[in-house]
Amino acid sequence: MAKAGRRPGQTETREQILAAARGLFAENGFDATTIRAIAAEAGVNAALIHHFFGSKDQVFVAALALPVNPADVIRQAVAGPREQVGERLTRFFLSVWGDDEARQPFLALLRSIASNENAARMMREFLLRTVVRPIAAEFGIGELAMTATSAHLVGIAMLRYVVRVEPIASASDDDVIATVAPVIQHYFD
Amino acid sequence: MAKAGRRPGQTETREQILAAARGLFAENGFDATTIRAIAAEAGVNAALIHHFFGSKDQVFVAALALPVNPADVIRQAVAGPREQVGERLTRFFLSVWGDDEARQPFLALLRSIASNENAARMMREFLLRTVVRPIAAEFGIGELAMTATSAHLVGIAMLRYVVRVEPIASASDDDVIATVAPVIQHYFD
Known part of the structure; x- marks a missing residue:
């Protein structure tokens, strides 16, 4: 159902852009895919893509229907004292993983x-550029x-939500955090 | 090709047992599957299964063609000083993961x-009984x-060998160990 105030056709244009993006990201990887190339493939102006989505990261997040933007991860990392990162x-x-709806796309x-090696390559490049590098540099x-x-x-996601090994599968978030967070903290100390 | 000295039919019997085991583990999980049930399904004597494979753990390892027996993991854990576990x-x-041949079944x-939820359940029960519980109790x-x-x-396996994110994908084993092992050690301290 189209939202009030939207021009007719806007949803389809958005979908066209995302379909073009999915195809190019899968074929060429994250790094080699440009907004310009997505625009050409979708038959729209590059400015329209920036207008709809913002950056290439955000096009990627939307194209893969990821429930989390890496910008959010970075915001969490830096928002507060270093000894609690x-x-x-x-x-x-x-x-994020505890949310049923967010978990499905993951x-x-x-x-x-x-x-699928193409999917692996996309995520590899995306994670390095948008999560690993910025947070490592920040800290x-x-x-x-x-x-x-x-x-x-x-790995926590794999064992807690996918394989669901006990006791990590049924433990409360607080118990998992009490066990895991101090260990992860060592990477930042 | 049958090995010299093997009775004809032994390989097929072994395969029959493993096929029965795979079916029952997938259907009923690791815990609820007994050697007796596998024997009945394969139409052989339970003693023959013990003779071929040993314990139920070992039938599971053979049925899923796992390159590692949990007994080996436990042996590694306990063989040496606690501060180096x-x-x-x-x-x-x-x-194990660095070995091309061992990696494929993983x-x-x-x-x-x-x-596949059945596969997840099998592994969940297997891991808890044969790896998590014994090592936690030991330490x-x-x-x-x-x-x-x-x-x-x-998670290391996922990012190093599946997604292959840099720099963990190309780092030497020694570099990964120098970074990760002291952090994992905290779970045992």
């Missing part, structure tokens, strides 16, 4: 990454430590 | 776990901490 990241991560993503930690941090959180 | 587990885990497993740490340890290693 482990806790903030863990809490934020659990809150599960779909996990499946496609595990079975002055190595990018290897930052990928290890990400790995720990991804 | 993080390093031993990390090194062992990387050596990737297949990851895919099926992410897309007197909580099972939640032990699942978090496992989660960290699983």
Whole structure:
């Protein structure tokens, strides 16, 4: 159902752009895909894409229907004392994965990454540019430590929400945070 | 090609047992599947299964063609000083995943776990009984901490070998161990 005030056709244009973006990201990866190329493929002006979505990161988030923008992850990381960054990241991560609606696109993503090299490459480049590099730089930690941090959180998601091994599957968010966050914090100390 | 000295038909019997085991593990999970039930399904004597494979864990490992037996993981964990258990587990885990041949069944497993609830349940029960509980008990740490340890290693596998995010994808085993092992060690301290 179109929202009031929207021009007719705007939703379709948006969908056209996202379909073009999905195709190009899958084919060429995140780095090699430009807003200009997406615009050409969708038959629209590049300015319209900026107007609808903002940056290339945001086009990617919308195209893959990710429930979280990396900008949000970074905001969580930096919003508060450094000695609690482990806790903030863990809490934020659990809150996203704990949400039934947000979890579905992540599960779909996990499946496609595990079975499809193009999907893996897209995410690889996207994660490096938009999460690993900026947070590592912000805190002055190595990018290897930052990928290890990400790995720990991804693994928590795998065992808690996908495999659902006990007791981590049924533990409260607070219990998981009390166990995991101080360990993750070591990557920032 | 049958090995010299093997009775004809032994390979087929073995395959029959594994096929029966795969079916029952997938249908009923790891816990509810007994050697007796597998024997009945395969039309063989339970003693023959013990003779071929040993324990139910080992039937499971063979049925899913896992390259690692949880008994090996436990052996690694306990073989040496407690203050280096993080390093031993990390090194062992990387050596298995770093092996091209061993990696394939793990990737297949990851895919099926992410897309199939029966596969997830099998692994969930198997991991809890054969890895999480025994190692947590051995070191007197909580099972939640032990699942978090496992989660960290699983996440490393995801980012290093599946998504292949840099720099963790190309880092040497020694560099990954130097970064990750001291952090994992905190779960045992």
